[in-house]
Amino acid sequence: MKQFFDDNGVLVLENFVSKEACEKLMAQAGTIVDAFDPNEFRAVFSTTNKSHEGNEYFEKSGDKIRCFFEEGAFDANGNLKQDKALSINKIGHAQHDLDPVFSDFSRNPDLAQVAKDLGMAQPLLSQSMYIFKQPRIGGEVICHQDSTFLYTEPHSCIGMWFAMEDATLENGCMWGLPGHHKSPLKKRHYRNAEGKLVTEKLNDTAWPEEDRVPLEVKQGSLIVLHGQLPHLSGANTSDKSRQAYTLHLIDGACDYPDTNWLSRSPDMPFRGFEIDG
Template identity: 50%
Template sequence: MTVPPRFATPAGGTPTPAMLDAFQRDGFLVLEQFVTPDACDELRERALTLMRSPAATEHATIFSTTSDDHRADRYFMESGDQIRFFFEDGAFADDGTLRFEPEECLNKIGHAQHDLDRVFESFSYNPDLAKLAVGLGWQDPALVQSMYILKPPRIGGEVHLHQDATFLHTDPDTCLGFWFALEDATEANGCLWFLPGAHKGPLRERNVRTGELTTEQWNLSSAPWPNVEPVSVEAKKGTLVVFHGYAPHYSGPNQSDRSRHAYTLHAVDQAAQWLDSNWIRRRSDLPFRSLLTHRPEAG
């Protein structure tokens, strides 16, 4: 496979038999025009407003130092029920100041804007997404994490080959990823790459919370990755790539002068058990919400 199959978005979200075949065979499914260009622009504008708020940069200094205090760890480990801002490695000048505007050097915003921000909430709790997840076999998908990924021009870093179920655990495993191209994603600006069919192999690693500020990466299987050619998934603005939690994927660095904004959501099935080994923690007044039943208020 050199070019993965792509499909027009199914009316109402329910996947067709051909889409189900592709998802089951490859571990991922590419649906074009799942969201409108206007919806992409609205999310980008909201993200820009958040990035220009004082909250976006007030913690920047903790990432520009290599001191051994745990403020950076805490900022990350407590972000499961917050909206927080994470910078690219190349974001800082030698004196610790930001080299560029936040939108040109942020790596991502995470991890709960889908439950804390009205614009993100209405984009995320999309009834068509619920129908898609149910059509793919999830009984009661709940959104557990969101990431606004910027992959900024020139300094947007590579994301190494991984399986998302490494980071989001249920018993049994039910992690499902949704990746929305908010701008055209190409090989030049760092689109996603998959190993088709490799989701049928085992989960290789589990990232386990071991303390208030710590996680460990546990090896679960030393099985090598299958010998399949990685395929790039270039995606036009508005495309949704949905993928199985065991599907190995990565994205290249952005060496171009164009950004590659994307928005990802991860769901798990509430029919399975959410495990305490997850790094993500939620305060009691912000429980996970079901894609099936949560409907954001209009306006």
């Protein structure tokens, strides 16, 4: 398994979690959205126009549970086009620590074993995102490398992407570029000296589109992503959602610079797989 991951930068583990576990997490995500007041802050998350950047609601979500809308959720007058539950892009970024259902799911002993088998010395759960990929308005996620955003020295980020529902070409499955994790990091996203989020280009070379491979998976599958693996997903124009849960790990044996976008209160440091109590 480790050799395949080292060679390809991506690993697909089918039937990693049960249908019941997926449904329980889906229900809890629904509960969080139900409790969310859309007037709290109408933050839109988009990787194409980056409208979420520059607002405190997003930039200080590293140790909170916050909801972000799809770009196409609002009409010209700023009103939701459809029900709130069908308008949310994602929940992020610390439900794995703050919500007991998400914590239990994230701290699966089998997942801890995968992290160990892949060579992580001190795996820490740094960020979580529950992604809805809503029917008809689920936004595109442009090609990127996770280590751009969760940078460590040396690189150690690993993404754990769980399919809550079947992910298909029709509803916007993920695509990866196997083997291209061996390429250098192309961008670094961080806070500059003034505290503003900036993206520094390190390499202008385009990713070869012909090397893209669709990662269609069934509910309960786990896709493991090397932090430098380029991956993306298209917009969901179908009438089927493509819900997924992503957990990002970093190795505590590596340095996590204070300039990373995702920061936390000193009272809430990154934790490993141990269950409280």
